[in-house]
Amino acid sequence: MKKLRLFVLLLILVTLSSLIPTYGLEPIDLPEPPAPSEPEKPSFIVCIDPGHQAKGDGKSEAVAPGSGQRKARVSSGTAGVATKKAEYVVNLEASMILKQLLEEKGYTVYMTRESHDVNISNAERAEFANQKGAQMTIRIHCDSIGNSGKTGATLLVPSKTSKYTSGIYEKSNAYAESLKTALKEKGVKVNGIFERGDMTGFNWSRVPVVIFEMGFMSNYNEDRMLSDPSYQHKLMEAVVEALDMYRDNEQ
Numbered sequence: 001m002k003k004l005r006l007f008v009l010l011l012i013l014v015t016l017s018s019l020i021p022t023y024g025l026e027p028i029d030l031p032e033p034p035a036p037s038e039p040e041k042p043s044f045i046v047c048i049d050p051g052h053q054a055k056g057d058g059k060s061e062a063v064a065p066g067s068g069q070r071k072a073r074v075s076s077g078t079a080g081v082a083t084k085k086a087e088y089v090v091n092l093e094a095s096m097i098l099k100q101l102l103e104e105k106g107y108t109v110y111m112t113r114e115s116h117d118v119n120i121s122n123a124e125r126a127e128f129a130n131q132k133g134a135q136m137t138i139r140i141h142c143d144s145i146g147n148s149g150k151t152g153a154t155l156l157v158p159s160k161t162s163k164y165t166s167g168i169y170e171k172s173n174a175y176a177e178s179l180k181t182a183l184k185e186k187g188v189k190v191n192g193i194f195e196r197g198d199m200t201g202f203n204w205s206r207v208p209v210v211i212f213e214m215g216f217m218s219n220y221n222e223d224r225m226l227s228d229p230s231y232q233h234k235l236m237e238a239v240v241e242a243l244d245m246y247r248d249n250e251q
Helices: 001-017 087-104 120-132 166-183 220-226 229-250
Strands: 045-050 056-063 071-076 106-111 136-143 155-158 190-196 209-216
Touching: 045 120, 056 120, 071 120, 071 166, 087 106, 087 136, 120 136, 120 166, 136 166, 136 229, 155 166, 166 190, 166 209, 166 229, 209 220, 209 229, 220 229
Parallel strands: 045 106, 045 136, 136 209, 155 190
Antiparallel strands: 056 071, 155 209
C-alpha cells in the first residue's frame, strides 16, 4: 500500500512539473571570455633638442665635465641663402612635427625648448636629457658651408674613444645607423655618420645622443626644401621609423 502511495505521489509531481511554464529558463549562450592581451610595452623616452635659439650666448662653459677647455654656451645658428630663414626657426618647425609623430605612437617626449626666446646652453640641454632619463636624445640642426654645391643630411655621434662619451657611443651609433637606413629608403642623401669628441652637448650627455643635420642651408635648393613642411615631415618620419627599429632591437 505504501509503495502504491509513493508511486501515485511521484506521478502527481511529474505531471505538475510538466505544467510549470519554462519561459525565461532557456539556456543562455554566454560570450566567450576575451583572449588575454599582450602586456603593453613600457613607454620609450625621447628628448628632442631643436638646435640653437633666437639670441646666442657668447659666455663660455666647459666643453666637458672638469675640462679646462671652454666654448660659447650656445649660438643662434646659420640662415638660409634662399629663404633667409634662421636655422633655429627651421629646427623648431621640424622638431614640433617630430614631437607630434612620436606622441601619436606612444613615445614619451621631452623638448629642450618650444619657443625661440630662451637661453639654454649646450651643456644645459644635455643635462636636461640626463635628468629626464632619455633613452635617446635627437638634436635637430641644419648645416652650412662655404661650398654652395654641398647637399645632403649628416649624422653626428659621440666619439667611441673619448673618456666622456665612450659609454654612450654604441647605442648612439646604433640609432644613427638605423636613421641612415631610414633616410636612404626615403631617397634622402646621407653624407655619412661622423664621430665628434669636441661637442659640448655630447660630452655632458650620459644618455645616447645623435645630431641630425637635416641638410645644407648654404645650398639654394636644399635651403628651400628644408623650409617645406612636407619635406620636414618626410625627414621626421624617417627619424620615427629609425626609433621604432632601434627600440625593437633594444627590447
